[in-house]
Amino acid sequence: MSLNLEPVIRLPQTSVDNGVFVAGERALPEETPVALTYNGSTHAVMMASPADLEDFGLGFSLSEGIIADPEGLTSMEIVEHDLGCEVRMWLQETCRGAYQSRRRAMAGPVGCGLCGVESLAEAVQTVPKVLGALQLPPSAIAAAMADLSNAQRLNREARAIHAAALWRPGQGLIAIREDVGRHNALDKLAGSLARAGESCFASMVLLTSRVSVEMVQKAARMGVPIIAAISAPTALAVRVADECGLTLVAVAREDSFEVFTHPKRIQRLGACISA
Known part of the structure; x- marks a missing residue:
């Protein structure tokens, strides 16, 4: 098997419609071991789209708490192998001790499949409080999600790729990243924003996926006050978002959405009707 570094490739297929077979091709998302x-x-080894890997490496390092800021990495190199890619990163001396201690704590539990108290603590770890005071009218949610849909270049080709984006009132989309993995897309977004020195304080993160607890944790570390997602959240994601002060908007459609936590950031323009 040879390595392909295009995020979308076209492969042959046969369409069958009412018993009629038609040969053709379809754009499909590529996934590569990284x-x-x-x-x-x-x-870690992640299955990811082979694009924006520098952003992926930096964003993963930040969202996993391996470094506190981009300066925590002294260097990064993308190395291609026959079966995948390697993102080689080197830590500042001040980060190395903490990282080695973390590796020793995780070695046993992770090796046997996320068992033990240490691994449970890693899975549901404390995240920083979100302090951003951004407030948005309901119309901004619909406008932002429409912007996200229009900007999904890779997904328009392959129809199977997630996106994460940062949206800011008055500016629209600041950045967007796409990947076959929803976590990877958010990590790539975090890395691109950190590299550009962009603050998330008065912005909203947009997601094309469901909202699991890891997505909330990553967004909280970015400092973003609002998440808006197309799909629903998990119950644990709602509890963690509530605890850290993040406004969680989900099931966002053209004319409706649901607010699960800290609704004060969504301006009430009409009467509230109780179910």
């Missing part, structure tokens, strides 16, 4: 390594040791 190894994330620190100081020469592999930390």
